[in-house]
Amino acid sequence: MAIKERKEREKQEMRNLIIESATQLFLKQGYDKTSIRSIADDIEYSPATIYLYFKDKDEIFYVIHENAFDLLDKELRQHDAIADPFERLGALGRTYMQFGIENPDYYDLMFIMRAPMEQIKNEEKWKAGECAFGYLLTTLAECLEQKKIRPADLHVTAIQVWSYVHGLVSLYVRERMCILMQTDEITRQILHSSFDLFLANLKT
Amino acid sequence: MAIKERKEREKQEMRNLIIESATQLFLKQGYDKTSIRSIADDIEYSPATIYLYFKDKDEIFYVIHENAFDLLDKELRQHDAIADPFERLGALGRTYMQFGIENPDYYDLMFIMRAPMEQIKNEEKWKAGECAFGYLLTTLAECLEQKKIRPADLHVTAIQVWSYVHGLVSLYVRERMCILMQTDEITRQILHSSFDLFLANLKT
């Protein structure tokens, strides 16, 4: 009865095919232009077939959203080796910002768009988000323990750090930084200077 | 030849009627569900008529976006009388956050959504945004002058403040604060505590 297993494998392969196509189209043309029909066209199946493998469009983008978190997670974990928690905090922030600036569409899906969060509501918890946030929490806990940063409630401090880098990246990604009336290059420099200043103010 | 003037007046009245209906529907059902057809239905005209008064849907929402900025501006100007610039800065931040939390749809349109910015690109400058940002700049300039906050570049500091409050509000509005796994009430309290902490760190 290996047929059932083969069928399961084929089902998973088809899901992967859809996700790969959707991801590629999403990164090339953005969310709105990535329609079910365009994905179907790309993989040379009918639009209705996609609904045999995914409940709706949101479910597809929820998977892409999870994959994007894996990517960010990998980049953040590169700094595991940094012993000093405050230095690690700085590295995490810079890497987070760089990720957002270099992958604006992924960042959008992860932290700005409503679409994948609709899916999350049916799940009770935001797994991917919790993982990255958890990493920030442990780093900050170390910072507080070693009195590297000003004493304050752990969660309040975490929200402070995350909101801050998210504010910078999301204003940049959604093109509100245009009020500075500077080139993209200079704007990004200001973003990084601003983060450095923030870190300095956080220090004891 | 007062006919021309009356015609102009009627044209403006029709534009207002459309904007009023669109605003009301937008605040009730959000952007996506506010279709041209639903506005047409509401004002009892055909959908095509709307296109005689507005170029496209974006142009309608650009006007709503401007009105929302007027609203925020009015609330921010309430603090003009506060003599101490640092105290005024705190009041501005709290009012900004409150505005976003109480008017999530307006906030979305003003600082998160892509739609109205397409319109803004054709205008060379972001009038409404510049006005509010300018107010922040002058307040911060006073703070720096009177050495109420840590010395730093004016624009970098402004971006820092704005990004910070925007980060808090936008994560809240787009439901990412769910990682805290707290009630809405407590989440909002954390938001405010976080801002207080931020201000304290900014102080000299």
Add this chain to the structure above:
DNA sequence: TGAATATAATAAACACTGTTTAGTAAATGC
């Protein structure tokens, strides 16, 4: 092996969306 059943895929439709075009009816100018 052959008939019955289960699975996979799709064409076509449904109910929407923003927007354009062609045509009608009313107001205005002369």
Add this chain to the structure above:
DNA sequence: GCATTTACTAAACAGTGTTTATTATATTCA
């Protein structure tokens, strides 16, 4: 009173996400 401009709309166009009924293929079992 007639020609012209203006205001409006029905219908169509080209999309969207999603569902349903149908067909073709693969699997099971007698």
